[in-house]
Amino acid sequence: MFDVVIVGGGAAGFFAAIHIAEARPNVKIAILERGKQVLTKVKVSGGGRCNVTHAEFNPADLASNYPRGEKELLGPFHSFATGDTIGFFEKRGIPLKIEEDGRMFPTTDSSQTIIDCFTSEAERLGVKIFRICTVTGFENITSAKDDYWQVNTTKKTYKCKKLLVTTGSNPKIWDLLHRLGHNIVSPVPSLFTFNIQDERIKNIPGISTHAEVAVLDKIKSRRNTDNASQSEILSSEGPLLITHWGMSGPAILKLSAWGAQILDSYKYEFKIKVNWVPEYHPAGLLELLLKVKLVEKKTVLRTKVLDIPKRLWTNLVRASGIDDNVTWPDVTKAQLQELTTQLTQGLFFVNGKSTFKEEFVTAGGVDLKEVNFKTFESKVLPNLYFAGEVLNIDAITGGFNFQNAWTGGFLAAQGIVNSFDNT
Structure with missing residues (x-):
């Protein structure tokens, strides 16, 4: 009989185990992991550097990065948030650094640093770790004499007083919890890139630029062909990365997170509208281009008048029906209107993720x-x-999903420790 069994050898599970064991050294704790390795998601996070958390220290602002869980995490973030995470790692000799975009990494730039910290701490504190141990069922045993959880696995049966589930997105575990009486919100993907086949971006992968992107209402957009009248249901602004498959970067990933359920209902086929120069609205940009026409003599293609990548400018000029050898004096107002549309209201069809x-x-x-x-x-x-x-909690990219794991793991550990004190 264990005092605590933790199902799932990931970030939240290890974080909770360490805090329980530190608070109550005599408590017997086991972590059950279905794979050969523990902390696999930590390993690949941040390109192998482990994006531990985000430099957002106000609880309300921190919670605003969670499309699902914002309201529920506000209270927990007042108890344990970014500053506490930094303190946890610094106490164990792992300083963190803040990058320009707010993401935080260990100064070693290696996720192995975090993995080694967790595994060595668990070993030091006497936490038992059972690998290749797949859970097949949970039973809540209650009687006049007994009150415990029975955890059935492919190896053996474990008994415990407290059961902590930290299995992440595991459909089999969700099914087991559903059988126990929990409602499970149907899972859909979040944090994905948009697959787009379009000549305007086809030959320029690797280009990144600041843009505003909006997802268009799939039903209403069928009725409207005019770019300006398309109904927007989601929008975001930030760096946009053109890839071999389409578009990625924070501006796209935010949309995929906040629109996870809507985009799933669209079966990942929908239109987006891109403003490549979000500091301009269409009327203001057209006015600027008409002014350039009065003073510039070179070809439109060779005269990039806006702060966007040269190759993107070239593609959008060509998509506007402006030949490579057309000069500014010869370009028509209609062509400049089309270029304005391409720059501020370009429509792209997303077909998959x-x-x-x-x-x-x-x-x-x-x-x-x-x-x-x-x-x-x-x-x-x-x-x-x-x-x-x-839990039905997820965040945008940038270290926020790990912060949810640390906060949840810490408060679950506190709850378990306090429950032992009250018995």
């Missing part, structure tokens, strides 16, 4: 209404706790 690197994130999971966010304990079954992405 691609996973963002190896950092797969899912929207969906245990219904948040069924969790006490002071302790991360189930409201449906006693002595059952959750942390991490097993």
Whole structure:
């Protein structure tokens, strides 16, 4: 009989185990991991550097980065947030650094630093780790004499007083929890890039520029062909990266996170509208181009008058029906109007998605209404706790998903420790 069994050897599971063991050294803790390796998501995060958290220190601002979980995490972030995460790692000799975009990494730039920290701490504190140990069922055993959880696995059966589930996006575990009476919000992908086949971006992968992107209402956009009248349902602004498959970068990833359920309902076929120069609206940009026409003598193609990559400018000029040898004095107002549209209201058809690197994130999971966010304990079954992405919580890219894991793991650990004190 263990005091605590943690199902899932990932970020939230290890973080919780360490905090429980530190607070109560005599408590017997086991981590059950279905794979050969633990902390696999930590390994690949941030391109192998591990994007530990984000330099956002205001709880409300931090919570605003969670399309699902914003309201529920506000209270927990007042108890444990970015500053506490930094403190945890610094206490263990792992300083973090802040990059220009706010992402935080260990100064070693290696995820192995974080993995070694967790595994060595777990070993030091006597936490048992069982690998290749797939859970096949949970049973809540309650009687006049007994009150414990039984965890059935492919290896053996484990018994425990407290059960913490930190399995991330695992459909089989969600199914087991559903059988126990928990409502599971149907999972859909989040954090993905847009697949786009379009001549305007076909030959320029690797180009990055600041842009504003809007997803158009699929139903209403069928009725409207005029770019300006297309109904927008989601929009974001930020760096946009052109790839071999289409578009990525923060501007796209934000849309994929906030629109996860809508875009799933669209079966990942929809239109987006891109403003490559978000500092301009169409009327203002056309006015600028007409002024350039009065003073510039070179070809339109060779005279990049806006702060966008040269190759992108070239493609958009050509897409506007302006031949390579047309000079500014010879370009027509109609052609400049079309160029304005291409620059500020370019329509692109998205046909499919691609996973963002190896950092797969899912929207969906245990219904948040069924969790006490002071302790991360189930409201449906006693002595059952959750942390991490097993819950219907997910974030935009930038270290926020790990911060959810740290916060949930810490508060679940506190809840478990306090429950032992009260028994």
